[in-house]
Amino acid sequence: MCQACDSFLDRLFAKGVLHETGVDGLYGRGQAFEAVIEGMDRLITRIAANDRAEVIRFPPGMNRALFEKSGYMKNFPQLAGTVHSFAGSEKDHLALLDNIHNGGDWTGGQGATDIVLTPAACYPLYPIVARRGPLAAEGGLFDIQSYCFRHEPSKDPARMQMFRMREFVRIGLPEQAASFRESWLERARGFAETLELPHHIDVANDPFFGRAGRMMASSQREQALKFELLVPIESTENPTACQSFNYHQDHFGALWGIKTAAGETAHTACVGFGMERLALALFKHHGIDTNGWPTSVRAALSL
Numbered sequence: 001m002c003q004a005c006d007s008f009l010d011r012l013f014a015k016g017v018l019h020e021t022g023v024d025g026l027y028g029r030g031q032a033f034e035a036v037i038e039g040m041d042r043l044i045t046r047i048a049a050n051d052r053a054e055v056i057r058f059p060p061g062m063n064r065a066l067f068e069k070s071g072y073m074k075n076f077p078q079l080a081g082t083v084h085s086f087a088g089s090e091k092d093h094l095a096l097l098d099n100i101h102n103g104g105d106w107t108g109g110q111g112a113t114d115i116v117l118t119p120a121a122c123y124p125l126y127p128i129v130a131r132r133g134p135l136a137a138e139g140g141l142f143d144i145q146s147y148c149f150r151h152e153p154s155k156d157p158a159r160m161q162m163f164r165m166r167e168f169v170r171i172g173l174p175e176q177a178a179s180f181r182e183s184w185l186e187r188a189r190g191f192a193e194t195l196e197l198p199h200h201i202d203v204a205n206d207p208f209f210g211r212a213g214r215m216m217a218s219s220q221r222e223q224a225l226k227f228e229l230l231v232p233i234e235s236t237e238n239p240t241a242c243q244s245f246n247y248h249q250d251h252f253g254a255l256w257g258i259k260t261a262a263g264e265t266a267h268t269a270c271v272g273f274g275m276e277r278l279a280l281a282l283f284k285h286h287g288i289d290t291n292g293w294p295t296s297v298r299a300a301l302s303l
């Protein structure tokens with residue numbers, strides 16, 4: 001066997017950093033991996049400590065009716081995942097077991113539940129904020145986290161189907177959203193430097209579906225509504241987005257009816273940390289064994 005020929009993912013499996021499940025993009029996490037994630041979570045909390053953001057943690061599923069209203073299926077139908085469940089008779093059950101036994105399709109009889117898998121951590125937040133009524137003059141600031149699902153199976157360990165996204169979301173006046181994003185672009189550079197990760201920041205776009213989607217993607221770029229912090233993981237030519245900085249203008253404010261104190265439609269911005277991608281970037285650049293990582297990086301992560 002050729003150690004040097006093993007892919008990064010193979011080496012992560014071999015050392016128990018990640019555990020194979022038989023599905024690309026779906027992995028178990030080992031102790032070292034989780035220690036790094038927890039260390040990063042604490043570091044991010046320290047960076048944002050003075051902001052006094054309201055903390056909310058979400059389960060990996062969200063309300064299907066609210067997901068439908070969010071417009072996600074219009075923009076990213078290819079990535080969505082829904083939760084279906086059995087609700088048939090005993091006869092249906094026998095047919096289902098028969099299908100499983102014979103390798104047939106047993107999923108056809110499943111019905112949609114009220115839950116879909118959360119595609120991005122901030123999606124369940126907006127309806128909660130909208131329900132509270134108009135914002136206070138200082139607007140809203142939230143510290144959220146969720147497991148997210150995206151149907152994009154890949155051999156690239158940094159493109160998972162289920163992963164954690166920590167986000168800060170600012171809701172208020174256009175200036176409040178803009179200065180929030182500016183300050184996080186600055187903090188992100190400091191964060192990557194603390195972790196000694198090679199990085200750069202660039203404009204980006206979301207993978208909007210279809211021909212109309214291509215126009216939305218180019219307009220998003222032209223208006224510089226999305227930036228990413230990129231770190232080489234699987235490739236140097238195509239570095240991986242480990243953080244994103246998004247300004248939605250009044251899109252979510254108008255959709256959910258979120259109002260400022262003065263009664264105007266709120267603007268929103270969010271910054272998302274891809275926790276698994278950041279952890280993988282650290283394993284890639286500092287080595288598979290966290291004991292060998294630079295002392296200052298270990299200290300920053302309390303390893």
Ligand code: ATP
Nearest residue numbers: 150158159160163165241242243244272273274277
């Ligand atoms: P990409 O362009 O690489 O697909 P994205 O634009 O879809 O990334 P966002 O929608 O902005 O990413 O999601 C916020 C963050 O979540 C990203 O910056 C990234 O760190 C992380 N992320 C996105 N997709 C994945 C994935 N498939 N696996 C792991 N982390 C992900």
Ligand code: ZN
Nearest residue numbers: 120122167270
């Ligand atoms: Zn978001």
Ligand code: MG
Nearest residue numbers: 150152206207
């Ligand atoms: Mg993507």
